Amino acid sequence: MSRRAKITGWGKCVPPVSLSNADLEKLMDTNDEWIVERTGISNRQLSHVENTDLAELAARRALACSGLDASEIDLVVVATCTPEILCPSVAAMVQDRIGAINAGAFDLNAACSGFVYGTSVVAGLIESGFADKVLLIGAEKLHFAMDYRDRGTAILFGDGAGAAVFEPSTDGVGVLAVDLGADGGKGGTMLIRSMGSMGEPQATNDPEIHRLYFEGQAVFKIAVQGISASAKRVLERANLTVDDVDLVIPHQANARIIDSATRRLGIEQSRVFVNIANLGNTAAASIPMAICDALEAGRVSPGDTIVLTAFGGGVTWGSIVLTWGERVEPAGVHVGELPPTDMTSLDLLQDNLRFYAPLHTDKPSVV
Numbered sequence: 448m449s450r451r452a453k454i455t456g457w458g459k460c461v462p463p464v465s466l467s468n469a470d471l472e473k474l475m476d477t478n479d480e481w482i483v484e485r486t487g488i489s490n491r492q493l494s495h496v497e498n499t500d501l502a503e504l505a506a507r508r509a510l511a512c513s514g515l516d517a518s519e520i521d522l523v524v525v526a527t528c529t530p531e532i533l534c535p536s537v538a539a540m541v542q543d544r545i546g547a548i549n550a551g552a553f554d555l556n557a558a559c560s561g562f563v564y565g566t567s568v569v570a571g572l573i574e575s576g577f578a579d580k581v582l583l584i585g586a587e588k589l590h591f592a593m594d595y596r597d598r599g600t601a602i603l604f605g606d607g608a609g610a611a612v613f614e615p616s617t618d619g620v621g622v623l624a625v626d627l628g629a630d631g632g633k634g635g636t637m638l639i640r641s642m643g644s645m646g647e648p649q650a651t652n653d654p655e656i657h658r659l660y661f662e663g664q665a666v667f668k669i670a671v672q673g674i675s676a677s678a679k680r681v682l683e684r685a686n687l688t689v690d691d692v693d694l695v696i697p698h699q700a701n702a703r704i705i706d707s708a709t710r711r712l713g714i715e716q717s718r719v720f721v722n723i724a725n726l727g728n729t730a731a732a733s734i735p736m737a738i739c740d741a742l743e744a745g746r747v748s749p750g751d752t753i754v755l756t757a758f759g760g761g762v763t764w765g766s767i768v769l770t771w772g773e774r775v776e777p778a779g780v781h782v783g784e785l786p787p788t789d790m791t792s793l794d795l796l797q798d799n800l801r802f803y804a805p806l807h808t809d810k811p812s813v814v
């Protein structure tokens with residue numbers, strides 16, 4: 448049987464500071480009822496450390512779960528749109544920190560579709576024999592780009608990281624098919640303009656350039672259509688139908704997007720995994736964190752057919768269909784934690800609120 452890429456390890460890192468809807472009510476004109484009804488989100492977690500710290504811990508947990516040593520990994524890929532610096536990559540820093548001394552490393556940016564794009568790259572490299580054991584991480588520290596007075600945007604996003612170890616299989620399990628797509632012409636609907644080489648070489652401290660901007664309703668429509676069409680295509684490519692699918696693990700963008708997209712696909716909600724309520728939208732980290740939560744919740748059984756599907760900035764979309772292997776329990780556990788903090792979300796966001804204050808001269812800069 449031909450070589451496929453299967454997931455043998457999984458791990459996540461959820462940062463410890465909670466930002467609830469009640470906290471958001473102190474920062475902007477919103478309320479819990481509106482947010483829950485329109486998005487399904489009650490809480491998000493914020494990171495007091497850098498993206499690479501989140502990525503490293505998720506990676507260590509996924510490695511322990513796989514039972515492999517870091518020296519056995521031959522490639523580290525990090526999907527992210529919020530690296531703390533552009534060069535070196537988050538992947539290279541993680542490679543060094545975990546001691547993956549035999550691995551190559553690079554970052555990949557497909558925004559919220561990053562983990563699906565990453566899985567397709569990893570699967571291709573493993574199927575071709577160019578790589579054997581690959582660590583794929585989705586990690587984001589999105590709150591740095593959030594203007595917490597922009598109620599149409601900042602309610603949605605949180606920080607976090609998730610990771611998966613992929614190894615070759617020859618028994619038919621693993622990635623069966625991939626569908627990737629993009630429409631760069633609609634890229635203006637979701638933008639983070641900072642961290643690029645745009646303009647003259649000068650320090651840019653303009654909050655307007657720095658913040659995440661998106662057009663909520665336009666994105667909503669493109670996301671619903673994009674996800675359902677992509678998931679249909681990937682199933683066709685694998686000669687499967689919706690009836691063959693045990694679980695859909697979608698990017699956690701908004702509970703209503705997930706609901707509408709999976710209804711279009713024709714799959715009932717009991718076969719769709721949703722964990723957005725406590726984590727919000729964590730972009731490239733959302734699918735690998737959801738994989739961990741689905742396993743912990745006993746929603747994945749050996750041999751299950753699983754669809755991963757995502758939509759994000761670019762705009763980009765993509766879907767993967769895979770067969771899960773035999774193991775649904777971790778082979779080992781990494782016991783490390785992030786450094787502790789006693790900061791509240793409002794403590795953590797003071798600098799952020801100050802930075803974006805010039806965009807809202809009518810509102811206080813510090814809460």
Ligand SMILES: CC(C)(COP(=O)(O)OP(=O)(O)OC[C@H]1O[C@@H](n2cnc3c(N)ncnc32)[C@H](O)[C@@H]1OP(=O)(O)O)[C@@H](O)C(=O)NCCC(=O)NCCS
Pocket residue numbers: 476477478481482485486559598599600602603661662663664666667670700701704728758759760
């Ligand atoms: C952002 C989003 C939740 C807004 O929901 P929506 O149902 O489209 O809401 P609208 O933008 O139509 O706004 C409706 C009203 O609620 C108001 N509103 C917007 N945000 C609000 C908030 N946080 N609290 C209270 N009211 C809010 C608007 O100002 C508007 O009021 P108006 O009718 O008086 O003008 C929704 O468009 C969305 O989730 N889009 C996709 C975003 C996303 O997931 N992007 C990432 C994809 S990877």
